[in-house]
Each structure stands twice: as C-alpha cells, then as structure tokens.
Amino acid sequence: MFGLKLAAGALAVAMVALAIMNYRDAEPAATGGDPANNETVVYRRAAPSQPRSEGVDAAGRKDDAGAPYPRAVQTVRFVNPDPPLSIAAAARQAIRRALIKVGAFVAFPGKESAEPESIELRRKRGSTILDGVDDYLWEVYQRAPVKKDSSGDFTWKDPTAAKRMGLSLQDYVIGGMDPGFREQLYNAGRAMDADGINWSMLSAFRDDYRQRLAAGFKARGGNSLHGGSRRTGGYGHGRAVDVTAVDGSDPEDVWKWIDAHGAKYGLARPMPGNDPAHVQQRGESSSVASTFRQKHSRVADAGRRQRHKARIKLANAK
Secondary structure (H helix, E strand, O other): OHHHHHHHHHHHHHHHHHHHHHHHHHHHHHHOOOOOOOOEEEEEEEOOOOOOOOOEOOOOOEOOOOOOOOEEEEEEEEOOOOOOOOHHHHHHHHHHHHOEEEOOEEEOOOOOOOOOOOHHHHHHHOOOOOHHHHHHHHHHHHOOOOOEEOOEEOOOHHHHHHHHHOOOHHHHHOOOEOHHHHHHHHHHHHHHHHOOOOEEEEEOOOOHHHHHHOOOOOOOOOOOOOOOOOOOOOOOOEOEEEEEEOOOOOHHHHHHHHHHHHHHHOEEOOOOOOOOOEEEEOOOOHHHHHHHHHHHHHHHHHHHHHHHHHHHHHHHHO
C-alpha cells in the first residue's frame, strides 16, 4: 500500500513538472515578447509498435471513441545556461509589466489609452475646426476666476483634477467636453453676449474624481453628464456645464435666457429647483450640433479663402 501511495505521489509531481515546462515553452509565443532566458526543449514521441487510429490526433489525444495513446516526454537540454525564474518571480515580472502608475495610485491599464489628446495636439494634426470655439469657451470660463456658489469657494477643484490627469486647465475643462456640445455652447454663448447677458461657467468637464469633490446636489460617481465614465464615456464626452453671471449680474438672468432660448441651441435646464446652474443637452441634439458645426466649417473655410486671396494680392503688389 505504501508503495502505491509513493508511486501515485511521484506521478503527480511529474505531471505538475510537465505542465510547468509546457507553459514556459509556450509563453514567448503567447505574449509576443522577448525570448525567455531559459527554455526547456521537450520532444513527444509515439510508441513505434502501435499505429495511429481513428479518434486519436497527432499529439496522442483521443476522442470519446478512441483508445488512449501512450506518450513519452524527454527533456533534452537547456538552451541557455542561466537558471530559470521561479514561478513567483515570473508572476511578479508579468504584473509589473501590466501595471501602470496614475498619480499616487497603481492600476491596470484600460482597453484604450486613458491619456486624452490635448487641444494643442489636435490643432497640429488639423483634425478639428473647433479652435475658435475652444478659445471662446475658455475666455468665458475665465470671466469668473473665482468659482463659488452656495456651497462655498471651490476654485481649487478644477486645477487639482486637471493636474491629476496631467493636463492644462484649459485642456481639462474645455477639451473634456463633447465637440458637438461645445458647438452648441459656443452659439448660445455668442447669442447671450449679443443680448447683453454677462455669463460664465462655474464648471464644465468633470471626471469621476472631480465629481467626487463636488458638493451639494450632484449625480453619483460615474453617472454625471459632465463627463462620468459610465454615463458619457469620460474625457472628450462631457455634455453639461454649470453657468453663472459675472460683473455683479444676477445669475437668474442667465438661467432665464437659457429657459427662453435654449431649445434653439439644443440646451436645457432640467433641474431649475435643485440645481439651477446646471445646463445640458436637450434630448437628441446631434442634428443641432451638426448644423452648427457645418455652419462654423463654412465660415472657417470662407475666412481661409479670404486670407489666401489677401496674401496673393499682397504678393502681386510687391
């Protein structure tokens, strides 16, 4: 009986060793990384006296109808003389490769890069026509340098969140909003300026971290239309702002203007009682945003053509 137990134990150890060697052999091909420092070469050979039958594949495996096929494993050599990494060391190395550092925290990277594209980079790539829109909205945001409401002064919150993401304040609060929503705000804002409404923004894009810092009536983490990860998709998708008045004006004037004219620009104040400063997209606003974007594109193209003609005229005059 003791001999049988000893033989069973030896067999279990051999099977574990074989599984480890097979895993280590397959690892470079699976990960596509550099060749392993150590590699065990393993050959599988079939018994020469028994032909392969139906139900058995080339590796000696069988289906339910086939008979077991004997296999032998022979370890031939180590390709490299360096001692192999222990399983624990290999696991630690794999974890270090998979982890990224975000601020003071360490986390696994997402499926897509979490690093947002800066406004300056978008301009260099020529992939957006929102230069004038972004600059205008940034100017509006700065009209009220002190961000304050009934909950107190929270001027420090946006810069803290922007620094945590490694962005300038402009890239964070303005670049984090959806491009279509920026078009809507731009056109509504220009109309407010024309009507003598001195408006500004208390906050624009807010990621989940910034949302946790917010006080008073607010959405749960991840669910904010300002840029919650679950609600909108995060950076570049914010579709809400908090608006106010500047120069001693009554914020009620701003809010009443939104109520009276916001529908034309696809904007609304859905919570005038609990959160009067909150302005967001009104229903399905894609067609409104697309119309504004096309109009803005035509104006930008006309301006470029006019500047080009002026340069040619100047060159001919010389």
